[in-house]
Every structure is written in structure tokens, then in C-alpha cells.
Amino acid sequence: MSATEDAPQRMTYREALREGLREALHDDPRVFLMGEDVGRYGGCYAVTKSLLTEFGEERIRDTPLSESAFVGAGIGAALGGVRPIVEIMTVNFSLLALDQILNNAATLCHMSAGQCPVPLVIRMSTGAGRQLAAQHSHSFEGWYAHIPGLRIVAPATIDDARGMLRAALRCPDPVLIFEHIGLLNMEGELTGAAAQADIDRAAVRRPGRDITVLSYGASVYKCLEAAAQLATEGIELEVVDLRTLRPLDDALIMQSVRRTHRALIVDEGWRSGGISGELAMRIMEQAFFELDAPVARVCTAEVPIPYPKHLEDAALPSVAKIVAAARTMVSRES
Amino acid sequence: MATADTSAAAREHALRILGQMLRIRQFEDRCAQLYTEQKIRGFLHLYNGEEAVAVGVMQALEPQDSVVATYREHGHALARGVPMNALMAEMYGRRTGSSGGRGGSMHVFDVARRFYGGNAIVGGGLPIAVGLALAEKLEKRHGVATCFFGEGAVAEGEFHETLNLAALWRLPVLFVCENNLYAMGTALARSESVTDIRAKAASYGMPAAALDGMDVLAVESAARQSVEAIRGGAGPQFLECRTYRLRAHSMFDAQLYRDKAEVEEWRKRGPLITFTTRCKSQGLITEEDFLRLEREANAEVDAAVAFADGSEWEPLADLERFVYAEPRA
Numbered sequence: 001m002s003a004t005e006d007a008p009q010r011m012t013y014r015e016a017l018r019e020g021l022r023e024a025l026h027d028d029p030r031v032f033l034m035g036e037d038v039g040r041y042g043g044c045y046a047v048t049k050s051l052l053t054e055f056g057e058e059r060i061r062d063t064p065l066s067e068s069a070f071v072g073a074g075i076g077a078a079l080g081g082v083r084p085i086v087e088i089m090t091v092n093f094s095l096l097a098l099d100q101i102l103n104n105a106a107t108l109c110h111m112s113a114g115q116c117p118v119p120l121v122i123r124m125s126t127g128a129g130r131q132l133a134a135q136h137s138h139s140f141e142g143w144y145a146h147i148p149g150l151r152i153v154a155p156a157t158i159d160d161a162r163g164m165l166r167a168a169l170r171c172p173d174p175v176l177i178f179e180h181i182g183l184l185n186m187e188g189e190l191t192g193a194a195a196q197a198d199i200d201r202a203a204v205r206r207p208g209r210d211i212t213v214l215s216y217g218a219s220v221y222k223c224l225e226a227a228a229q230l231a232t233e234g235i236e237l238e239v240v241d242l243r244t245l246r247p248l249d250d251a252l253i254m255q256s257v258r259r260t261h262r263a264l265i266v267d268e269g270w271r272s273g274g275i276s277g278e279l280a281m282r283i284m285e286q287a288f289f290e291l292d293a294p295v296a297r298v299c300t301a302e303v304p305i306p307y308p309k310h311l312e313d314a315a316l317p318s319v320a321k322i323v324a325a326a327r328t329m330v331s332r333e334s
Numbered sequence: 335m336a337t338a339d340t341s342a343a344a345r346e347h348a349l350r351i352l353g354q355m356l357r358i359r360q361f362e363d364r365c366a367q368l369y370t371e372q373k374i375r376g377f378l379h380l381y382n383g384e385e386a387v388a389v390g391v392m393q394a395l396e397p398q399d400s401v402v403a404t405y406r407e408h409g410h411a412l413a414r415g416v417p418m419n420a421l422m423a424e425m426y427g428r429r430t431g432s433s434g435g436r437g438g439s440m441h442v443f444d445v446a447r448r449f450y451g452g453n454a455i456v457g458g459g460l461p462i463a464v465g466l467a468l469a470e471k472l473e474k475r476h477g478v479a480t481c482f483f484g485e486g487a488v489a490e491g492e493f494h495e496t497l498n499l500a501a502l503w504r505l506p507v508l509f510v511c512e513n514n515l516y517a518m519g520t521a522l523a524r525s526e527s528v529t530d531i532r533a534k535a536a537s538y539g540m541p542a543a544a545l546d547g548m549d550v551l552a553v554e555s556a557a558r559q560s561v562e563a564i565r566g567g568a569g570p571q572f573l574e575c576r577t578y579r580l581r582a583h584s585m586f587d588a589q590l591y592r593d594k595a596e597v598e599e600w601r602k603r604g605p606l607i608t609f610t611t612r613c614k615s616q617g618l619i620t621e622e623d624f625l626r627l628e629r630e631a632n633a634e635v636d637a638a639v640a641f642a643d644g645s646e647w648e649p650l651a652d653l654e655r656f657v658y659a660e661p662r663a
Contacts, residue, residue: 032472058472064502069461069495076465076479079450080400082472084465099492103455104462110656112443113434116450117659148657172659 008191014184016161016194017047017123021085024169025055028083031169034061034070035087035123044089045125045184071097071122075104075174078120083169088124091178092135105174106149120174121165126154127180127218127268128316134304137312139268141178141217142275145245151175152245153199154217158188160243163197171199180218180268202249204256208236211326212256214279215266216242219317223266226322235330237264245275253279254287261292262329266317271299293329298322340617348609348618351393351550353627355385355606358409360631361418364639365408365425365439369585373642374425376438377454381409383548383580386605387512388413390553391480391573394561397448398477402463405440405454410482416444422638428645435648436656448477456517457490459483460509464496467505467570478564480508485574486517488531497538497570504569508560509535511572512547514579519591535572547575548603580604 011019024031033048033055039062042049052060063070067088074086088094094101101122108116128137145152151173155161161179168175205220206227213223220241227237238256242248257263263283265276280295301315362382368374381388384406392413395401403410411421416432424431425439433443433452441452450466453459463481470477487493488511500507511531515522522529535542541563546552553575560571578600582589589597601607613619 030473061503064495064498066495066499068492069464069499072458072461072492072496073465073468073499076402076450076462076467077469077472078465079462080466080469080473082469099455099458100461103458104453108443108451109659111433111437111441112445112451112656113436114656114660115433115443115445119659151658 008189010187011158011190012184013158013161013186013188014045014047016158016190017165017179018049018051020162020165021048021051022054024085024165025051025059028169030081031083031085032059032061033085033087034063034074036063036065036089038062038087043087045181047184048087067093067096068100072100072104074120074122075100075108075118078118079116083119085121085123085165085169088122090136091124091126091138091140094122094124094140101150101174102147106147109173110149117172118174119172121168121177122174123177123179125181126178127182128300128305128312129182129218131307131309131312133307137305139300141176141245142267142269144176145275149174150246151199152178153243154178154180154245156180156183156217156220156241156243158186158190159194160197162190163194164199167197167199175199178217182218199244200247200249201244202240202242202252204238204252205241206237206239208238208260210236210260211238211262211264211329212253212260213237213239213264213266213322213326214242214253215239216245217268219266219268222317222319223322225319226326229319229323230326235326237326248279248282250282250286253282257283257287258290261290263291263295264322264325264329265295265297266322267297267299268317269300270302271297272302274299296325296329298325345618348613349623349627351389351554352609352613352619352624353631354389354413355550355609356627356631357418357634358385358389358412359606360628360635361412361421361638362408364635366581366585368425368639374439375427376440377405378439378585379406379583380581381406383600383604384512384514384577385409386550386553386609387510387547387575387577388482390550391508391510391557393554394557395478395480398475400448400450400463400466400477400479401482402450402459402466402479403452403482404456404459404484405452406484407442407452407482408439411442411444411449414444414449415447416442416449418634418638419641420444422642423645426642426645427647428642429648430641430645457483457487457492460487460492460496463507464500464505467500467507468503470506471503476565478506478508478561480510482510482512484517485511485513485515485522485531486525487511488534489517489525497535497540497572500570501538501540506564507570508557508564509570509572511574512577513574514577516579516583516592518583519587521591532572532574535574540570540572541568542572542574544574544576547577548605548608550605550609578603
């Protein structure tokens with residue numbers, strides 16, 4: 001598609017997702033999209049707007065509110081040789097399909113000794129920040145990353161929103177794409193990098209000398225803002241966008257930690273039993289003797305996400321919390 | 335089948351059906367024995383008494399059709415053509431098994447025969463079958479996805495979600511409910527406010543029939559009609575096959591939830607005994623035919639046991655293979 005090959009283009013994250021879908025539907029007649037309100041309504045978050053008109057009802061399929069059935073149907077369709085993209089309206093609803101995701105999508109390939117790989121892409125919106133309260137605002141991507149057999153990705157940039165779907169569709173395994181609702185209106189430039197987007201590697205979004213900050217999704221921007229603030233104080237954060245939570249790009253993470261000798265994890269997921277603990281443990285296993293300070297983390301408070309703005313804000317990682325954690329890390333040793 | 339039909343074709347058909355049911359019965363009887371010898375471990379769910387359903391339905395299917403079954407699927411696998419050697423090796427957990435030994439009794443896969451498990455989550459296979467059917471429709475192929483499940487699945491949300499989706503999209507699926515009256519140990523009337531399963535299916539707007547699942551010819555005939563209708567574009571069809579599990583739910587089941595007299599009553603209606611008696615009385619097969627089929631099945635089971643006993647284990651080094659797909663050679 002011309003979008004990625006021509007000069008840089010300005011678009012929103014939402015438009016980038018849509019362009020990715022359009023390209024996928026154009027390039028492969030086996031690709032189709034199904035989910036709640038993806039067609040006539042145009043997508044709960046308007047990501048799939050106009051696709052029904054362009055590609056028709058056979059390929060843009062509105063489903064009943066039957067997460068388990070349509071995710072399972074995606075698995076069956078993938079086994080049957082087509083390339084389904086399933087949209088789940090929001091991360092909390094994906095729990096209604098957890099049986100299919102965990103017991104089938106993640107297990108069939110191994111349990112059948114490789115006979116039944118499941119090339120299924122599931123997209124869902126994730127994250128808090130829009131006052132949607134405790135049943136529409138969680139971040140379960142770290143939880144899903146616990147499950148062998150799945151690939152978990154979280155596009156944070158316009159290029160990744162545009163390009164990761166292509167890589168996901170090329171992957172023979174089930175790929176879950178988590179799109180943060182706080183990023184949908186973000187505008188940015190689409191570059192040629194979108195065409196090369198992979199789903200295997202992390203990326204350094206801002207190089208820095210003092211602390212490796214590991215994050216993904218919308219939290220990356222809080223980290224970048226914290227980095228800009230701290231730079232004025234002479235503290236340099238290296239902001240790593242994990243991009244993929246399973247597999248984790250250990251090589252890039254450790255390379256960065258070996259350079260900065262400090263690691264701070266920023267995760268919108270809950271603290272206990274989450275991906276932050278996994279990251280910290282990997283650093284212990286692979287780079288412990290490189291560390292000048294204990295690994296630290298800023299996570300979401302361990303509460304269901306509350307509705308009022310002041311409480312929601314207080315529950316989530318914030319620039320101020322990241323700045324404070326980073327300051328503590330560098331002051332500790334002096 | 336017309337009672338007077340004693341043609342060579344009718345005789346051949348009767349021998350084929352009886353042979354398939356006997357293979358399943360003998361295979362599973364041996365599995366029960368091997369279980370006590372601890373050659374087979376884990377859960378073992380026997381199909382004894384329900385053979386007419388799998389064998390009857392499979393007569394109507396073609397290689398292009400796909401099958402999704404439950405954790406009680408040895409009969410379906412054999413009737414679908416999964417080689418007995420590979421099935422027995424799977425029971426043993428050996429590398430030569432149909433799923434490389436990784437699934438065991440509950441997870442038989444054979445993609446070459448479009449046999450997609452062996453699903454041990456009650457109701458979990460229904461959405462997969464609908465997806466397989468959706469792929470047929472999107473690719474403009476003519477395969478029918480056939481999904482077997484027990485009446486216990488009717489209580490699951492996935493049953494209702496899936497029937498609705500299949501009917502809404504007019505997908506080529508044949509739903510086969512094996513109503514053996516007990517969801518493990520819970521009788522249908524103890525778990526369903528409405529026990530008429532056929533009516534539940536019909537409420538989603540699909541043709542649904544209830545039939546004697548102990549009568550292999552009745553099952554075959556109903557399945558043929560359903561498959562023909564599906565191939566003709568009529569959308570999903572539903573068969574409730576009323577049957578009975580003559581042995582325990584699994585090898586751990588003391589069967590405290592049902593009377594012995596009830597089991598004995600159903601045993602008289604067992605699909606093997608009734609079909610054999612019927613064929614003999616019609617002059618289609620002789621006692622010699624029956625004994626020969628029994629010997630052949632026995633010999634096949636012997637060979638499968640020898641094959642499984644002689645098969646290797648998967649090397650430990652392969653433990654993590656196939657968590658993700660490997661490039662095809």
C-alpha cells in the first residue's frame with residue numbers, strides 16, 4: 001500500500017490501525033474481520049469505520065455478543081485455512097472468551113504435535129484513562145503474556161499501530177494485539193518503518209545513560225515525559241518500548257540494563273503477579289551483577305479501576321510517580 | 335433400510351457398519367484392560383453403548399468434511415478412519431500416537447482426516463466447528479463441519495452462542511448431540527429446566543430432530559439427510575441422538591447415581607446386539623460373519639497393542655516443541 005512507501009503522513013493511531021486493517025483485507029482475500037459492532041456501527045472506538053462499505057458483509061462480520069463463540073469461530077476458521085482477525089470490544093470482555101483463548105488457541109498446536117497451528121489475530125482495546133470504571137479499564141496483557149502458545153503485542157506508536165497487524169498475520173500462531181484506548185486520538189507521523197514492523201523486538205524510544213525504563217503501550221508516553229523532565233536535572237532515562245510482551249526481547253532489555261545499570265519498570269497492569277515481576281526476575285537472572293540499584297517499578301494501584309477522575313488518575317502510573325521513582329534510584333547510591 | 339433388501343450391497347453395508355462398531359467395542363474393552371495394567375493413564379472415557387452414533391453419522395461424511403468431537407472420542411476417531419495403531423499409541427502417550435502422544439485419550443487429532451480433536455472442555459468444541467464451517471463458506475468449498483457433544487454441553491453458554499451464530503450465518507454445520515442422559519453423574523432432569531434438547535436447538539431456527547441413537551441405521555439415515563440438506567445450502571442441522579453410556583463415565587466412576595436395573599434395561603437395547611440380531615433375522619449376515627468380524631477386530635487390536643508397546647517415547651528434548659508452529663519441511 002502506498003501509505004507506508006510515500007513521504008511521511010500525519011494520522012491518528014486510530015487511522016493507522018484502520019489503514020493496517022485495510023491493507024490486510026486488500027492484500028489477502030482469506031483475511032476477514034469479525035467482532036461486535038465492527039460493521040454497521042463502525043467499531044466501538046471507530047477503528048473499523050467505513051470498512052463494511054469497502055469490503056462487504058462477508059468479510060466485515062458483525063457478531064452477536066457472544067465472545068466465546070466468535071473467538072472460538074476464529075480458531076476454527078484459522079484451522080480451516082482462512083485468516084480471521086477477531087476484534088474484542090474491550091479487554092474485560094475478552095475474559096468471556098478466555099476458555100477459547102487459553103484452552104484452545106494456545107494449546108492446540110502443542111497438543112496436536114504441530115498438526116493444528118492456529119494463525120488467529122485477536123485485537124482488543126485495553127487500558128484506563130477514560131473514566132470507564134472497573135469493567136472497561138483494565139490491562140490484562142501481562143496476564144495473557146503468562147500463557148505459552150500466545151504472542152502478545154502492544155503497539156505504542158503510529159508506525160506500530162499501522163504495521164504490527166501485517167506481522168501478526170504472517171505469524172502462524174495466535175497473536176493478541178492490545179490497543180490502548182488512550183492512544184486512539186494521538187496524532188503522529190507514519191514513516192517507512194511501519195512496513196518493517198515486527199512482533200519480536202523491543203525498541204529504544206529515547207536513549208539515555210542513567211536508567212533503563214521498561215514500558216509498553218500508552219505508558220511509554222508517560223515515561224518519555226518523565227524523561228524530558230528529568231533531563232533538565234541531568235538524569236537521563238533510556239525509554240524502552242517493549243512492543244511485545246510474549247516473547248520478551250531479553251537481548252535488548254539486558255543490553256540496555258548493562259549500559260545504564262538501573263532498571264525501572266512502568267506497567268499499567270497491577271503490581272502483584274504481573275509482567276513487572278517477570279521483567280525484574282529476568283533482570284535478576286541475566287544482569288544482576290550489572291545493577292547499581294534495586295530494580296524498581298511503577299504499577300497501577302491494586303484496586304479495580306474507579307470511575308471518578310481523581311481516583312482513576314491516582315490509581316494509574318503517572319509522570320510524577322515515574323519521576324519520583326527515578327530520582328530515588330539515582331540518589332540511592334550517592 | 336427396506337426390510338426385504340438382502341442384496342449384495344445391503345450385505346456389504348451391514349458388514350461394514352457392524353465391523354466398525356465391533357472395532358470400537360473391542361478397542362475400548364482392551365483399553366479398559368490396559369488401564370488396569372497402567373499402560374494407559376489419566377482419564378479414560380469409554381463410548382460403550384454409544385457406538386451407533388459415531389458410526390452412523392460417519393457414514394454420511396466425506397473426506398472434505400471436518401469433525402470436532404469430545405473427550406469421549408475413540409469411537410469417532412476410529413469411525414472417521416484414524417488408524418487404530420496411531421490411536422492406541424496415543425492412548426499410551428507414545429510418539430507414534432495420532433497427536434504424537436501429547437493428548438492421550440481425550441485429545442486425538444488427525445488433520446489428514448480433518449479430525450480436530452478431542453476437546454475436553456464441555457461445549458468448547460462447538461465454536462471451533464462453527465469456525466471450520468465458516469472457513470468452508472468463505473472459501474466457497476462444500477465441506478460440512480460435524481460437531482459431536484453430549485447433552486451436558488447444552489447447559490453451557492457456548493452451546494447457545496454457537497447455535498445462534500451457526501443459524502444466523504447459515505453455516506454448514508451438523509450438530510450431533512449424544513444425549514446419554516447423564517452429564518458425568520448428573521441426570522438431565524437434575525440440570526435442565528427444559529429437558530427437550532431438540533426443542534432448544536429448534537428455537538434457534540434450525541431443523542432439529544430427535545432420534546433413537548441406539549439404532550445405527552436410523553442415525554445413518556438422519557445424518558445422510560442432514561448432510562445432504564447442509565450441502566444444498568440449508569444451513570445448520572441438529573440431531574439429538576438418544577443413547578446410553580453402558581459403562582462408567584470414567585475409570586474412577588462408581589456409578590452411584592443410577593440403578594443397575596436401568597443399565598441392564600438399556601443394555602438390551604445396545605447398538606451392537608440389536609443391529610446384529612436384526613441383520614441375522616433379515617438374513618443379511620450369519621453367525622460366521624459375526625465371528626469373523628470379531629476375530630478381525632481382535633487381531634487389529636492385538637496389532638495395535640503390539641505397535642503401541644513397541645513405540646518409543648517422545649524425547650525430553652522435544653518437550654517445548656510445537657508450543658509455537660514450526661516451519662513446515
